[in-house]
Amino acid sequence: MSEAFERAIAAFEPAHWPLAVGFSGGADSTALLAACAARWPGRVLAFHVHHGLQAAADDFERHCGAVCERLGVPLVVHRVDARHAPGDSPEDAARRARYEAFAVMTRMDAGRPPIQSIALGHHADDQIETLLLALSRGAGLPGLAAMPAHAARNALDIYRPLLTVPAADIRAWLAARDLPWIEDPSNSDARYTRNRIRAVLLPALDEAFPQFRTTFARSAGHAAQAQQLLAEFAAQDLEATGGPPAIKALQALSRARQANVLRHWLMQAHGCAPSAAQLEQLLDQVRACTTRGHRIHLKVAGGFAERRGERLHWYNAPPSPKT
Incomplete structure (x- = not known):
């Protein structure tokens, strides 16, 4: 059941060391951190963003500390103010705060080298949710391309090695190793569109089109390739205009x-x-x-x-x- 996870980890190779793993304490980031730490001992650290949005945020941090101690991985915690402005999306505000925190990693000091590579635990279900959100908003090719497996941002290489791995495979891998994880209570809040997609649409798609994760991901890949071509044409046209x-x-x-x-x-x-x-x-x-x-x-x-x-x-x- 977890073969897809094993293959994804085996195929992953960051360009720079040390490697940070974005670690929330959830199942996906726990599995990614454990697998990377086992494959590259001494070359991996966990980076936890404390959003401060929930009463349990301090408990999340303590849980992450305990897991990292068990895995023998250093933990770096960065606190952010992820509160959203009126009319702004809470999810967007939290995402912006996380990426601002990631940018801080590239300037780390205190005897620690700057981090140039980070791996995030987004998986195949997350990718499909992103694509469906983009469709619901009438997005163009950049939105339909969903999340890239590799992107460079603020001198940081961002990797998502699990984009082809279903969430169920990740949890099966964790269960086989008796590794604990936490469930974020906000993941079941139906006020958020992404959660409604996860709870309602994905099970329906699974029943109607069992291969939808693979075929939808293929479509997102086609959109990403087409967007790359458009960007190349745009650069040429901008040079001319x-x-x-x-x-x-x-x-x-x-x-x-x-x-x-x-x-x-x-x-x-x-x-x-x-x-x-x-x-x-x-x-x-x-x-x-x-x-x-x-x-x-x-x-x-x-x-x-x-x-x-x-x-x-x-x-x-x-x-x-x-x-």
């Missing part, structure tokens, strides 16, 4: 390539992404910009896109005056 892009050069492209290069430019140069409606409005204005006096001034993400001379620019919106 300039940055900021020249409006006439944009007009020489098809509407689809205009959309692709504008998304790429906004993300690469300004770290923002337009909504679908905003991008459509911007494309309409680019098409209509045939006279020297045509004005473009549109809300795009957290700022504005506007015409300055023959080029399209973007700038941050000034903060609203306090009243």
Whole structure:
């Protein structure tokens, strides 16, 4: 039952040492930490993010300490404020806080070398949940590509070696070794869409399409490959149109390539992404910009896109005056 887990660990090889394992104390990260520690003794540490969102957060940390002592693995704990702002998603706020904590690892001192590799315990069920969430939101290719098995972020290589492993296989592997784990109570909270997908949709899909984890993952892989091609085309088109892009050069492209290069430019140069409606409005204005006096001034993400001379620019919106 746990053969897929064993194969995934055998195929995993980080590029840099030491290797950190994101360790929440849950089943997935416990199995990943134990397997990595057994394969590379003395070269692995556990990195626990204390979110402070639940009364049990201190208990989680104590549990992680006990498991790490049993495995002979050093534990690093980083505390964050993961509270979400009004109107913000609690899940998104917690995820941002985790990645900010991961970035701190690359600057560790106190005699410890900076960490350049971290492994996370996301598995096949998580990947399917991510894909279904993206579909529910009408996402484009970046969303449909779901989570990458390897990504570089803030000088850190992020690995997800278990993306092909079903959650049941991971728990079977743990049970065979009598390794304890904790169940996060928030995982059963039906207020969160991901939990409803896990509790309702995945069992239904399992019954209707037993191979759905494999086939859905294949589709996500196709989306990721297509997105990579789009990014390469966008980089070429941005080189031709300039940055900021020249409006006439944009007009020489098809509407689809205009959309692709504008998304790429906004993300690469300004770290923002337009909504679908905003991008459509911007494309309409680019098409209509045939006279020297045509004005473009549109809300795009957290700022504005506007015409300055023959080029399209973007700038941050000034903060609203306090009243």
